[in-house]
Amino acid sequence: VVSRRRRTLVLAAAIVAHTAMLHGAAGAAESTARFPTAWLHAGFTNQIMVTGETLTNLDARFSWPGFFSGAAVFASAVGAEPAALLRWAPLMFALAYLPPLALLFRSFTGSWRVRWIGLWVFVSVNWIGQDYFAPQSFALLLHLIAVSVVCAVFLRRRRTDLSLGRFRLRDSMLRGLPVKVPAHHRAVLICIVTLIMATLAMSHQLTPFMLIAVLTMLAAVGALRPKLLPVIAIVLTFAWISYGAATYWAGHLDDMFGKAGQVDVVVGSGVEARMTGSDVHRTVLAVRMGFTAIVCLLAACGAILAWRRRAGGLYLGLMALAPFSMLAFQAYGGEGILRMFLFALAPIALLTARVIHDFARGRRRRMAVVLVVALLALPTFMVARYGNESFERVTKSEIETINALYTLAPPGSTLASVSPNLPWRLRGLSGYIYKPGNLDEFAFERLDVIIAMMSGNPNGAYLIVTKGQLVYAEQTYGLPPGWGNAMQKRLRESGRFAVVFATDDGVIYRLVPAPTQRARR
């Protein structure tokens, strides 16, 4: 018989190793930190670290600067540039999610097996990739902490008999292991949860609404004892939007709430609009959707199973559904559905774990089936998570090219890009004119548009072309292979561009006057 302490230690070591294997793989294998957006976030952090100012007119994310300012203090204290924190951030966040998840799962089930399987499912299914150096990664951590503390301390441990018209839903919260704390500790814990809510409100646009949705759902079914908790979250969220994010919402109310009520548009932008690009890219998207659908189906079975046994299935089901209520309000740039799944993943993982546990309990053949499925899930995860690595990775040569760009280009000049997916703006965030300013305005292979975009700046204009950009355009916009080489050939033949720097993975061109203009001079 293994002691409880030894069992916990062995299982904890196994889950940490599993997390390191799945979420630290890219950090260990690649020469630089992956994902171009992470480099942009390092640039935002650098901007605050050096100047102590937010550029709210430059980017919406500066209206919610909590993560960036906190990261600036962190980087300064550890004596590192923010870019030095990027590489291992995904692994650190993935590991940090485990304790709040363990606490949350303990609130709903007394079975240690279900809890540990739940942790394994969460780690193995979280392909969303929102754990890089970004506000949403930190916000998800705070969200999980707030929800887990609320569920551990503030949920009413009783049988529920909920009447919805003719339907009666009976469930119980008595199967979990609650934390008993004295009254004065409860007051302190409410203050701490309030602090976390305040931090969330000023760190990310979407997450506070996810927390509000979960807390409101729990309060609505009478499970939450201090019913004021969702009210506090609402007040703090709107207080920050009115004060800190006023610059943003004053001109973007339509972006924020323009799609309210248009569920079909939100679903379309999150699913159909993303199914574009090369065959490889669409295969990766199909694997992601299939993987997600299977897990959601298992979770639905788990919810019914747990509810029929009066084992908290109703609460977990509602908690899994709560984030999807955002469908009625926000498309979030087409990423809304991804984020909703991410925020629903904790209860989904526990419900899936219940199905797996109940299916395999005490039956050796079924255990073998579970083992095979679990082994198959790992390569599926790898495809879903790292399937886009051909353009999501960042090479040393690309970073070298970007550093050269900032050395060559004088402040005030125009810096242009032919396609998105460029790890720039690490420095010089406000000292240059970046073109294009909008995702819809990328020129790709249209030479005349590139020249028009870059013309008219007396300080000069520079165009940067990297391998990552070219592959991104091929994979996600469906441009033919080799389009980048053809485009660069036309650039050079036009006589308007001079190569000023080149590495294996990137080239910098300077815009030169047209031959007729040069002759006139």
Place this chain on the structure above:
Amino acid sequence: MNPRMTGAAALLIWSGVVLAWVSLPGETGLHTDPIRVLVVGSYLAVAPGTALVVALALRDKLLAAVIAMGFSGALLVLLAQATLYLNIWSPRGAAVTLVGATCAMSLTALARGMTAPHRRPQHPGARP
């Protein structure tokens, strides 16, 4: 010394090391000292919250760990935001304030531990 006092004393020593490191003049760079990142980074991530749960004497270890992480993260961001919006931005100053707050909470825990009737049972059923 009871575990609570040991924890508070360890946090005070850790705070001293971190304070010395944070106060050191020096430029930030891409090539960082991994030991400093580990010691100072883990301190900022959990120490202020750990000092709080030690001062509160929360018995549930998992809840205490989660609160430690949440409180530390929240305090770091709120302090940074306060200095940013009050136009007194100083990342090093914010870090030093955080260390100060941790020391204050650890000292509170230590004082409570010293004055607590530790000869009496700490909870029902415990051996004196």
